[in-house]
Amino acid sequence: MKRILTYGTFDTFHWAHMSLLQRAKSLGDWLAVGLSTDEFNKLKGKKSYFSYEQRKEILSGVKHVDFIFPEDNWQQKRADIIKYKIDVFVMGDDWAGKFDDLSDLCKVVYLPRTPNISSTVIKQIMKDFER
Amino acid sequence: MKRILTYGTFDTFHWAHMSLLQRAKSLGDWLAVGLSTDEFNKLKGKKSYFSYEQRKEILSGVKHVDFIFPEDNWQQKRADIIKYKIDVFVMGDDWAGKFDDLSDLCKVVYLPRTPNISSTVIKQIMKDFER
Numbered sequence: 001m002k003r004i005l006t007y008g009t010f011d012t013f014h015w016a017h018m019s020l021l022q023r024a025k026s027l028g029d030w031l032a033v034g035l036s037t038d039e040f041n042k043l044k045g046k047k048s049y050f051s052y053e054q055r056k057e058i059l060s061g062v063k064h065v066d067f068i069f070p071e072d073n074w075q076q077k078r079a080d081i082i083k084y085k086i087d088v089f090v091m092g093d094d095w096a097g098k099f100d101d102l103s104d105l106c107k108v109v110y111l112p113r114t115p116n117i118s119s120t121v122i123k124q125i126m127k128d129f130e131r
Numbered sequence: 132m133k134r135i136l137t138y139g140t141f142d143t144f145h146w147a148h149m150s151l152l153q154r155a156k157s158l159g160d161w162l163a164v165g166l167s168t169d170e171f172n173k174l175k176g177k178k179s180y181f182s183y184e185q186r187k188e189i190l191s192g193v194k195h196v197d198f199i200f201p202e203d204n205w206q207q208k209r210a211d212i213i214k215y216k217i218d219v220f221v222m223g224d225d226w227a228g229k230f231d232d233l234s235d236l237c238k239v240v241y242l243p244r245t246p247n248i249s250s251t252v253i254k255q256i257m258k259d260f261e262r
Contacts, residue, residue: 014145018189058149063194
């Protein structure tokens, strides 16, 4: 069984998240997601709209995701890869190159994060929320 | 087994779609989604960003959804309810009252479509797509 790992906040879940998770899962058989905690986001100077529990609930509805666990610090990735016997570490290509040091432990893959369709998609989503 | 049915286009899938599907599924055990075809959308004067096949692929990643079938006309709802032995017909409350005539066949429920958080959610999603 090929085991995949990714990390993220997955706030206000949308199509690009789903697409990334789908492509991540397609690299193997089992996908774990390290979901950033609210405390960790605070540390990063970020604030998510939804709480960890709410984000976890939404993410739990994604078929491609087999396991969700909290990400609460920058250092845990190496330990997680070993603990969960990870074969492939996946991130969006906005992180390209940033995690190459993990490649002594497993394969490191950066997936295209979002195709270049921002404004059209945003307009569509806005229309939905304005109704 | 309690069988639930809803319809929609589910273009540029986002958090509010996920939330609606989750709440729909929680009304029973099995959730079918009638997914509007591109031809039907054209008939309605709507154009989705993603094609039927792309929308179906994304929707297939939602754990709450058990079955997806094409919606290609306004008239099929009564026949679908009978064919799939539906107990509860669910739509977002932007359709409130519009399908009350189906209540001779099954229960009709309108769920709150999106909480009033439009602008904040949109800003968050825009940030994601702008990265």
